[in-house]
Amino acid sequence: DAKTTQPxxxxxxxxxxxxxxxxxxxxxxxxxxxxxxxxxxxxxxxIIHGLKNNETNEMASLIITEDRKSSTLxxxxxxLRDTAxxxxxxxxxxxxxxxxxxxxxRLTVKP
Amino acid sequence: GAVVSQHPSRVICKSGTSVKIExxxxxxxxxxxxxxxxxxxxxxxLMATSNEGSKATYEQGVEKDKFLIxxxxxxxxxxxxxxxHPEDSSFYICSGTSASGGADxxxxxxxxRLTVL
Numbered sequence: 448d449a450k451t452t453q454p455x456x457x458x459x460x461x462x463x464x465x466x467x468x469x470x471x472x473x474x475x476x477x478x479x480x481x482x483x484x485x486x487x488x489x490x491x492x493x494i495i496h497g498l499k500n501n502e503t504n505e506m507a508s509l510i511i512t513e514d515r516k517s518s519t520l521x522x523x524x525x526x527l528r529d530t531a532x533x534x535x536x537x538x539x540x541x542x543x544x545x546x547x548x549x550x551x552x553r554l555t556v557k558p
Numbered sequence: 559g560a561v562v563s564q565h566p567s568r569v570i571c572k573s574g575t576s577v578k579i580e581x582x583x584x585x586x587x588x589x590x591x592x593x594x595x596x597x598x599x600x601x602x603x604l605m606a607t608s609n610e611g612s613k614a615t616y617e618q619g620v621e622k623d624k625f626l627i628x629x630x631x632x633x634x635x636x637x638x639x640x641x642x643h644p645e646d647s648s649f650y651i652c653s654g655t656s657a658s659g660g661a662d663x664x665x666x667x668x669x670x671r672l673t674v675l
Contacts, residue, residue, distance in 0.1 A: 481663070483666075485602075488649070488669070488671070489668055489669060490562075490564075490653075490666035490668045490669045491602070491651070491653075491666045492666070493663055493664070493665060493666075534601075540662060545592045545604050545607055545664070546592075546602075546664050547604065548594075548601045548602040549601060550601055551601065
């Protein structure tokens with residue numbers, strides 16, 4: 448049973464903002480939203496996480512709706528190196544909980 | 559961010575041999591480490607959860623006698639694929655958990671590509 452729903456693929460023009468949506472309508476109150484990405488033949492790279500407030504770091508911004516049923520990862524100025532599979536994961540806060548990966552969104556940044 | 563390393567990055571072995579993969583957390587202590595595998599064009603699938611000093615917990619369908627996991631310290635976990643066969647060829651990825659910023663985050667290694675001939 449998938450906890451998140453993401454589009455299979457998206458394209459974005461280089462230099463433009465990439466907005467990747469994620470639906471998590473069954474999210475529980477103690478679950479965080481995590482975003483990772485995986486560039487071909489590499490391990491997943493942590494991007495950002497949040498509980499209910501919007502978050503921003505040097506890589507991206509995370510916008511979580513007020514009802515927490517969906518979120519959007521924003522890469523403000525996409526580059527060719529941002530081409531990857533992006534995974535949205537919901538998970539309780541605990542050091543013992545693993546990350547369960549769905550199919551993710553394959554983002555292709557085009558020149 | 560926290561750094562996790564894996565060794566080797568790729569390995570080719572003959573059918574029937576055993577292969578050991580090391581996973582190290584370089585700048586944090588990982589009380590829990592996880593092992594995943596990824597087949598071509600598929601997502602990561604959790605194999606097992608490993609807590610330092612205790613036996614690993616395996617996911618359904620993963621043979622514990624075939625995939626031996628040792629988590630002897632807070633910075634090192636090893637996965638040994640015993641009597642490897644071609645169907646074990648895959649991309650093996652480990653991760654460790656680090657508590658930071660009010661919520662723990664998993665950091666992943668670069669992966670080990672295993673090819674069994």
